[in-house]
Amino acid sequence: MTESGSTQSTVQEIIAALKDKPGALLPILHGIQDAMGYIPAESVPGIATALSLSRAEVHGVISFYHYFRDTPPGKQTIHLCRAESCQAMGGRQLEEHVKSKLGIDFHETTADGKFSLEPVYCLGNCACSPAMQIGKEIYGRVSADSFDAVINNTEASA
């Protein structure tokens, strides 16, 4: 099967499993992003048909929510908290360090495809600010040094 054929069959399975839930669109979008890492544009018509929505409506929902993405992410996505509590503990300086270490800005992916960087507005780890999340792993009291250590480890194990 071609890659796009297998994408389509994964998407169709997710749609079929979830489409009868009340308010099924977000669960479907989460299902697709969990499986693929993003929501491919070619999945939109199938979702729209299954839920009796227009493609524009589906696109509108995908684009409304910061978490949903329509391009493939890097191998690891780093969510760096920008909110007040983290700022109070040096988050602004950490943000500068992270961007220069990775050589990318928010919403970008490193050229080698290893890391995507996304801002997040609170991880609920405010008692251990500044905080970040990589995949499902959460980190507290992140410093420039501890960030570098985590990144180097992740790179080594990748």
Added chain:
Amino acid sequence: MSITIYVPCDSSAVSLGADRVATAIAQEAEKRSIDIKLVRNGSRGMYWLEPLVEVATSKGRLAYGPVQPGDVSGLFDADFTQGGEHALSLGITEELDYFKKQQRLTFARIGKTDPASLTDYVENDGYRGLKNALSMTQAQIVQAVTDSGLRGRGGAAFPTGIKWKTVLNTVSPQKYIICNADEGDSGTFSDRMVMEGDPFVLIEGMTIAGLAVDATQGYIYLRIEYPHAFEVLNAAIATAYQAGYLGDNIQGSGKTFNLEVRLGAGAYVCGEETSLMESLEGKRGLVRFKPPLPAISGLFGQPTVVNNVISLASVPVILDKGGDYYRDFGMGRSRGTLPVQLAGNIKRPGLVELGFGLTLRELLYDFGGGAASGRPIRAVQVGGPLGAYLPDSQFDTPLDYEAFAAIWAVVGHGGIVVFDDTVNMAEMARYSMEFCKIESCGKCTPCRIGSTRGVEVMDDIINGRNLDKNIPLLRDLCDTLLNGSLCALGGMTPYPVLSALNHFPEDFGINAKATAA
């Protein structure tokens, strides 16, 4: 007999290495052939001591912390499984000042029990509220909640009992209970602690709400940023179904309540109840006009109770011990307890549950110990990104909804973010506008466009351009946002912006006299 050792599974503790500590303890115990039972409890909320390891002894639970994996073999050398002394010894956990001075009602079990264990929950007063509720009429349940004086802990502080009464009295074949678990305010983590540390209390509270108003379906709208809470809640819901605490015949009563967790997708505005319902319906999270109230026409057009995690998690203790018991805590019209969250630049960050009425100063210094940096505290933001910044001169304000309203501030969800004297308040005001710009749902023009203009005006002010014109322009813009927005995002962004300007004018390049507008 095996020795019980507790290592929190709370995600903040994990962010500081609790999982690695737990693994190290298990390995070391095996190596030394010591029979231990490792329990992954919730956090006690003393985060400067996390990972906080506890050992059950005849004297009570002894605490050691903060423990790192490298400390583990030393702890075993010191015979900590028998309560041996070590440099990290803290004494009896519940005798620690920070913990002992609290009044834990909603958080009674958190940190104490195994969140995954229904047995633990039931043995520690769990499901007593539901048991009582099952023998009461719907009107009696609603009355108990009304009598308790409980007001919405999400931030709006609307009386919970009145909301429930409206839903109860609205006739409809289908009603819903929604738990708003989209805890997006910076400086807050009490919802997360409940969901990760005592999920059954939320399930019980929602079940009681369902019984009270005739709602058979509940949804927990959980933010995507809380993956650990998602796992814990789903496991607890599955356990509750198996044990007959959810489903079609709750504890043999013939009553039905079903519950499902739904994930948000990183939109702050979806913590606003009407936007949340749009999102649950599978739409863009655009704010709805009110009326109609959600209690009359909410999710899928049906009567809906939307309550915050802490509100719902406070219901079981109210139904167990009575509305009067809960109401006897607190002050004025702020009844019961508030789980305060100390965050940001503070020496002893954590969760402090107490009856309303404590002053900010007591929280910041007696509990919090001052700024983590050792520098003076210059400003605190209370109530999340839409809450006002308060200077030292207002630190004697008691935590009370009305007292805060009187100084043009909000208690909100009880989060307190501390800043030391290195903070630039004009930068913080700019950030508030930027946050509003990023998170605006776009429905109201003042919020959608005003926030962008607000960032531009703040850039001008920060660069010292045309202050005579730009300061009044900023005030004017805030006035438009305040009065021309449907929800609190646009309507309250002026709180942090104007409070920063009014209390810290020097950071905006002007002297105090010039701000008297």
